[in-house]
Amino acid sequence: MPDSATRQLPFLEFIATRRAELDAALDAWLPVAPACPPVVAEGMRYALGAGGKRFRPLLALAAAEAVAEALGGDDRECATARRLALPVACAIELVHTQSLVHDDLPAMDDDALRRGQPSVHVRYGEGIAILVGDALLAEAFGLLAREPQGDAGVDLMARQLRVIGELGRAVGATGMVAGQAIDLTHAGGPGRSRPEAPLDLAGLEDMHTRKTGGLIRVAAVSGAIMAGGRPEHIEGVERFATNIGIAFQIVDDILDVEGGSAETGKSCGKDAAAFKPTYPALVGLERSRVLAASHVAAAEQALAESALPDHYLTDLARWVLTRRC
Numbered sequence: 001m002p003d004s005a006t007r008q009l010p011f012l013e014f015i016a017t018r019r020a021e022l023d024a025a026l027d028a029w030l031p032v033a034p035a036c037p038p039v040v041a042e043g044m045r046y047a048l049g050a051g052g053k054r055f056r057p058l059l060a061l062a063a064a065e066a067v068a069e070a071l072g073g074d075d076r077e078c079a080t081a082r083r084l085a086l087p088v089a090c091a092i093e094l095v096h097t098q099s100l101v102h103d104d105l106p107a108m109d110d111d112a113l114r115r116g117q118p119s120v121h122v123r124y125g126e127g128i129a130i131l132v133g134d135a136l137l138a139e140a141f142g143l144l145a146r147e148p149q150g151d152a153g154v155d156l157m158a159r160q161l162r163v164i165g166e167l168g169r170a171v172g173a174t175g176m177v178a179g180q181a182i183d184l185t186h187a188g189g190p191g192r193s194r195p196e197a198p199l200d201l202a203g204l205e206d207m208h209t210r211k212t213g214g215l216i217r218v219a220a221v222s223g224a225i226m227a228g229g230r231p232e233h234i235e236g237v238e239r240f241a242t243n244i245g246i247a248f249q250i251v252d253d254i255l256d257v258e259g260g261s262a263e264t265g266k267s268c269g270k271d272a273a274a275f276k277p278t279y280p281a282l283v284g285l286e287r288s289r290v291l292a293a294s295h296v297a298a299a300e301q302a303l304a305e306s307a308l309p310d311h312y313l314t315d316l317a318r319w320v321l322t323r324r325c
Contacts, residue, residue: 011315018061019054026090029143036135043124043132044139047097049115053323055316056096056216057089059244060223062312063237067227069309081227084156087147088163088222091140095171096215098136099180101129108184140167155228163222170218179211186277199277205246207277212252213245220244220313236306240313243299247320250292253278254285255324296321 009017026048032041061082068081104111104119105126112122121129144164169175186199186207199207220241224234257280279288299317303310 011312011319014312014315015058018058021086022054022057022061022089022093025086026093029087029090029147030139039124039128040131040135043120043128044136046117046123047101047120047132047136048093049117052093052097052115054093055248056219057093059216059241059313059316060085060089060092060219062316063220063223063241064227066308066310066313067224067229067233067237070233070307071228071230084148084159085223085226087143088226089219091143091167092215092219092222094136094140094143095167098133098140099171099176099215101133101136103180105129108180137171159225159228163225166218166222166225170214175210175214179207179209179214182207183211183276199282201282204277204279204282208246208249209242212249213242216245216248217241232306233308236302236308239302239306240299240308240317243295243302244317244320247292247295247299247317250279250288250295251320251323253280254288254292256280257285292321 027045030041030044064081064085065078068078071077073081100114101120103109104114105121112119114120117123119129120132124132141164144160144167171177182199182203186203217238220237221234224237229237256278279291283291296317300310300314303313
């Protein structure tokens, strides 16, 4: 990671710079043939693709930098915080990509388009797609256990172990898996009729807090942990990211109604066809927009109350409301 002063980069330059760093690190840390079969190595890189927003890893890096600055760090110390958080950021992206690969499978959401290109199972077949998803998930936890190299100390190891536990909880049976199971249970689709017991607003929020929101929350929290955040910093980041996670999903639901595949990089209009529980279906488009904005406002308030610097984190929060993909 560069040690040069970058905290004052314009937001779009921040995104471009960090995405380039993330993409380079992901490529360097993923296995290649002959260590693994060429089709697996290729499939993992194909799934990660150039169309990914990298929102979750960007959130992890921004949270690490905010914590470093809150602790009184200068440019060099903020750069160190980003370096410590980079493996976490990449691991989060690997897990997120795994969830997309498996979510697109015919047995799940059955989607042929992802990140502007054919889904992994369309390109490589269902069997390889399952294995690619499995590999991405396993590589994420392996990466968290071995990186960053060259840094020693019980404190850093404790941070790594805490992050591994947080991520495992976020994606496991009470987290992302639970959210996906609830989604499948309350959705229609091929071979399934309209659900008899649709979710209410509280149930919908619970589902998305586990499914979409959980990984967004753990991305920001993990960045804060790796930067050595104090309890009040981590609590503030967690409240911030929990609200952002809900807002992100609400906007996703809105884009499924109003967006187009050319913009979003995935199929649109499928949620309504499958009778999936969504915010627009439950409360309408206008109320959905109001809810998304209220959660972003709550996220900004959480930052203010925790005395964390708000640059980049606030920009990322506001981008959630204006994004078209």
